[in-house]
Amino acid sequence: MIVLGLTGSIGMGKSTTAAMFEAEGVPVHSADAAVHRLYAGRAAPLIEAAFPGTVIDGVVDRQALAGQVLGDADALKRLEAFVHPLVREEEAAFLDAARASGAPLAVLDIPLLYETGAEARCDKVAVVSAPADVQASRVLARPGMTAEKFAAIRRKQVPDAEKRARADYVIDTANGLEAARAAVVTIIRALSPAAG
Template sequence: MSNLSADLPASTASVRRLGLTGSIGSGKSTVARLLRARGLLVLDADEQARLVTEEPETLARLEQAFPGTVQGGRLDRAALAALAFADPARLSELGAITHPRVRARMQVLEAQAVQSGARWVVHDVPLLFEGGLDAGMDAVLVVDAPLETRIQRVMSRSGLNREEIMLRDARQLPAAQKRARATAVLDNTGDLEDLDRQLSQVLRQLGISPSVSGS
């Protein structure tokens, strides 16, 4: 449910940004782990969104906008998702509450990375293109897999059914358009070794390696 608007400050000479995105079930999280294993700093928008929705002020606004989704001071994420993804207008309303807070947290983390000497920072954002955040990236890496493969992956790891997954997928830019706009695409239809090999090739092409990045 996280996204960012296209108003991050411009990338400077001291740090470059690699955008990481992909449709639901594509394997983006796996690629993020592989990037971290290489010593790259990965800023996870979903993780920051979870932290944001633990803040009392955010919870109060969510309860006001989506009554019944906060119980005992804790967010019922399934209930919120059911309401938000059923209606584009409600999804936009959710974004208006959470996105500015997520964006602020990402900016702070990037600034800390710059201070620590990072040369590249990975922005892991599910809705990178939808929010226009790709405009602030120096390169964009898209992870992709066939729709049926993605559906089966999500069903096996979550309580979502096929219809729920299709609804969420429909709220994102079509995979073909993401591929067309990407700097590079990882085809996640093989095994982990194949994915890792593709990633190594892409990072070499982009000149990204642990020796020129921070963690």
């Protein structure tokens, strides 16, 4: 089974692209979705102990947590130290299940793939990208997003140009959904010829 890492900076259309792989029958593991599950489950008590006041009714309040960790490198490292291993456990179970099902290809949707060294766990990497002005307009249209928050998020992400240079595949999402879907299908055919 080939493991394809899927990544892209904020606002590039990665989640939409991951859904396109799923729609084509490729199993996809979303690190973000795993974090959401963990924040409502196993990780919540750990986070509350480390960052008091961030868990409400057993679920991590992401805004409260962001208030305690954004812009604080040490706090972010503490958070990642117990969240990342839990996400890796879920990822490993997903890959085991995908292999057992006979899938020729599986996708690991990891926002901070290069930033965390996760490309080492992938056979190939696809980066979802769009021009900077398109990215900014998408991100700043999100509820609660500010230019300051956007800048803080971008500072902890590998620059888009570097991601594109390091990737095996680049999926440009600025040209509409059909063009992105065509790129996804091309990648699936290249990596799992039986599907083509």
